[in-house]
Amino acid sequence: MNKLTNQYKSISKMGFFYIAGIMLWIKSYLTYVFEFNLDIQNVMQEFLLFINPISSVLIFLGFALFAKGKRAGIWIIVLDFLMSFLLYANVVYYRSAADYITLPTLTQTDNFGSLGGSILNLMAWHDLFYALDLIVLIGLYFWNRNNWSNSRMGFRKPMLVIAIGVMTFCVNLGLAEVDRPELLTRTFDRNYIVKYLGSYNFAIYDAIQTAQSSRQRVLADSSDITVVENYTTNKYAAPNKELFGAAKGKNIIKIHLESFQSFLIDYKLHGEEVTPFINSLVHNEKKNFTYFDNFFHQVAQGKTADAELIMDTSLYPLPQGAAFVTKGNNTYQALPAILGQKQNYTSAVFHGDNKSFWNRDEVYKHFGVDKFFHAKYYDMNKENVINYGLKDKPFFKQSIPMLKSLDKPFYAHMMTLTHHHPYLIDEDEASIKPANTGDPSVDRYFQTARYLDESLKQFFKDLKEAGLYKDSVIMIYGDHYGISENHKPAMKQITGEKITDFKHTQLQRVPFMIKIPGVDGKGTVHEYSSQVDVMPTMLHLLGIKANNYIMFGTDMFSKKHDEYVVFRDGDFVTPEYTKASGKFYDNDTGELIKEPTKEMKELEKKVLHELELSDNVLYGDLLRFYEPSESWKQVDTSEFSYLKKEK
Numbered sequence: 244m245n246k247l248t249n250q251y252k253s254i255s256k257m258g259f260f261y262i263a264g265i266m267l268w269i270k271s272y273l274t275y276v277f278e279f280n281l282d283i284q285n286v287m288q289e290f291l292l293f294i295n296p297i298s299s300v301l302i303f304l305g306f307a308l309f310a311k312g313k314r315a316g317i318w319i320i321v322l323d324f325l326m327s328f329l330l331y332a333n334v335v336y337y338r339s340a341a342d343y344i345t346l347p348t349l350t351q352t353d354n355f356g357s358l359g360g361s362i363l364n365l366m367a368w369h370d371l372f373y374a375l376d377l378i379v380l381i382g383l384y385f386w387n388r389n390n391w392s393n394s395r396m397g398f399r400k401p402m403l404v405i406a407i408g409v410m411t412f413c414v415n416l417g418l419a420e421v422d423r424p425e426l427l428t429r430t431f432d433r434n435y436i437v438k439y440l441g442s443y444n445f446a447i448y449d450a451i452q453t454a455q456s457s458r459q460r461v462l463a464d465s466s467d468i469t470v471v472e473n474y475t476t477n478k479y480a481a482p483n484k485e486l487f488g489a490a491k492g493k494n495i496i497k498i499h500l501e502s503f504q505s506f507l508i509d510y511k512l513h514g515e516e517v518t519p520f521i522n523s524l525v526h527n528e529k530k531n532f533t534y535f536d537n538f539f540h541q542v543a544q545g546k547t548a549d550a551e552l553i554m555d556t557s558l559y560p561l562p563q564g565a566a567f568v569t570k571g572n573n574t575y576q577a578l579p580a581i582l583g584q585k586q587n588y589t590s591a592v593f594h595g596d597n598k599s600f601w602n603r604d605e606v607y608k609h610f611g612v613d614k615f616f617h618a619k620y621y622d623m624n625k626e627n628v629i630n631y632g633l634k635d636k637p638f639f640k641q642s643i644p645m646l647k648s649l650d651k652p653f654y655a656h657m658m659t660l661t662h663h664h665p666y667l668i669d670e671d672e673a674s675i676k677p678a679n680t681g682d683p684s685v686d687r688y689f690q691t692a693r694y695l696d697e698s699l700k701q702f703f704k705d706l707k708e709a710g711l712y713k714d715s716v717i718m719i720y721g722d723h724y725g726i727s728e729n730h731k732p733a734m735k736q737i738t739g740e741k742i743t744d745f746k747h748t749q750l751q752r753v754p755f756m757i758k759i760p761g762v763d764g765k766g767t768v769h770e771y772s773s774q775v776d777v778m779p780t781m782l783h784l785l786g787i788k789a790n791n792y793i794m795f796g797t798d799m800f801s802k803k804h805d806e807y808v809v810f811r812d813g814d815f816v817t818p819e820y821t822k823a824s825g826k827f828y829d830n831d832t833g834e835l836i837k838e839p840t841k842e843m844k845e846l847e848k849k850v851l852h853e854l855e856l857s858d859n860v861l862y863g864d865l866l867r868f869y870e871p872s873e874s875w876k877q878v879d880t881s882e883f884s885y886l887k888k889e890k
């Protein structure tokens with residue numbers, strides 16, 4: 244008997260550490276699998292999910308090994324407890340919010356409202372599982388501690404353990420980046436970071452982000468907004484009298500064409516129009532739509548999220564990351580909130596992807612978006628889904644009843660998804676053959692564009708049947724490029740021209756078109772304009788003066804509308820010349836302008852100044868100091884929740 248006990252007592256400190264580590268690893272993995280909906284799509288993701296707790300376990304528990312004597316065991320238990328607590332807190336939060344805890348959610352006590360009253364209700368008896376390994380550990384500790392030496396282990400071993408942890412993390416991150424490039428810089432989705440790097444690394448990532456954000460915020464004060472206000476007031480363009488208020492009280496249906504560039508319009512592939520329906524809107528005989536053929540996107544790393552930001556706030560995107568993510572908790576004076584407060588509009592976003600993608604479920608609250616119909620509202624069965632999420636045809640079809648359910652007037656934003664890199668489409672749904680440049684994503688680009696065109700045609704038909712077409716404002720826009728600059732040889736074949744820096748900049752045109760009930764469309768308008776101009780244009784069409792708000796764009800229909808288009812990197816386009824990759828080009832000839840004029844140099848400065856002011860607004864969260872009018876109320880985020888209520 245004595246011998247046996249001695250055998251059991253022989254677990255060394257390192258043995259104790261490994262047992263703790265393995266139990267925490269397995270517990271974390273099982274939690275990911277059974278508690279979170281991480282949408283694992285391939286073997287690599289499966290593998291990363293399995294291994295991602297290892298590095299955190301080695302690094303964090305590894306620190307305990309520096310402690311002296313028996314205390315190392317206590318530290319292992321304490322750190323294990325803290326990590327388990329974080330894991331379990333995320334589980335409880337996820338059961339209610341289908342999302343992970345972030346520091347901003349913790350500091351906004353309002354958010355706990357969304358925990359549905361009682362945290363206790365979210366706990367279950369089988370949650371004891373989360374404490375099981377700790378109980379075992381405590382038992383093992385008391386059983387073995389008297390056999391452990393009182394001295395320190397020395398630095399070598401703990402350092403080695405931590406170093407192996409760091410190396411494992413690097414391999415993990417490397418593999419994750421292969422599967423999902425720019426995972427950390429573009430900061431797509433909390434779900435992705437947990438899936439690839441685990442919930443512990445997510446917590447660290449979130450802490451760093453939050454610290455950076457709050458530092459920038461603390462340094463700002465209310466006088467900073469006055470400088471911005473002076474600038475935007477000066478830039479303001481008074482409305483075109485004929486159109487001011489022309490759309491007042493009308494429903495607005497805003498349609499997002501994913502990755503759609505203007506070169507697709509009227510483009511013929513294998514002798515066929517690629518987007519016959521959209522072309523027909525551009526060339527409509529009755530001139531319902533006004534089409535802007537010199538409209539440009541302005542997005543940076545935040546891609547779709549940047550397009551949404553620019554168009555609903557008239558601010559520029561940030562030079563790095565997506566403001567939706569890094570500045571998702573700022574104060575905004577966005578179009579949905581203004582329309583809600585001023586004219587009692589109900590605002591809604593429709594999108595067949597997870598609600599936390601691009602942090603939408605947080606930032607929309609700050610924008611004052613009343614309803615968000617995300618993946619949980621749609622039938623996302625296998626046949627309906629491709630690439631990022633719901634296919635556009637079922638998306639539009641299923642959106643109709645939800646659209647009908649909205650209180651009027653509404654501002655509805657329909658966000659398509661299928662025409663997204665790498666442009667995947669099931670063979671039986673492709674109604675045009677791919678192009679044959681030999682560059683697969685460029686070749687398929689036309690097939691998903693055609694699919695989007697068909698889905699839009701079907702949506703228009705359904706809108707008409709639902710009685711929602713005639714009396715609604717319909718606004719259609721492309722969010723950003725679909726073919727990046729990595730495809731120049733293929734694009735040369737498509738356009739028949741060498742893709743120089745100048746040409747590449749010119750290709751950043753995306754469509755913008757609008758139909759206003761009771762107003763004759765103007766056909767094709769050549770005014771140069773961009774996404775920042777959309778919000779002031781919409782305000783004026785609805786009869787709301789735009790000069791009270793901080794906006795960098797101006798009304799596209801105004802006679803005073805500015806025709807320079809600013810890109811995030813400081814390049815810009817005017818009707819006469821283009822600054823591309825830092826150099827000036829003549830628009831007519833595409834030739835380099837060796838000696839820029841004084842006017843060009845001045846505009847260059849102005850553009851940089853404007854970008855800097857916009858950055859100040861976002862980094863300093865300056866709109867919290869700004870009151871657009873006496874009647875304005877800063878948005879109260881606790882009034883919004885996008886959780887789908889189960890029937």
Ligand code: GP9
Pocket residue numbers: 545546547548596600631660663
């Ligand atoms: C995802 C979709 C795509 O929900 O909006 O985003 P993107 O990759 O285009 O930024």
Ligand code: MN
Pocket residue numbers: 501502546547722723
């Ligand atoms: Mn997009």
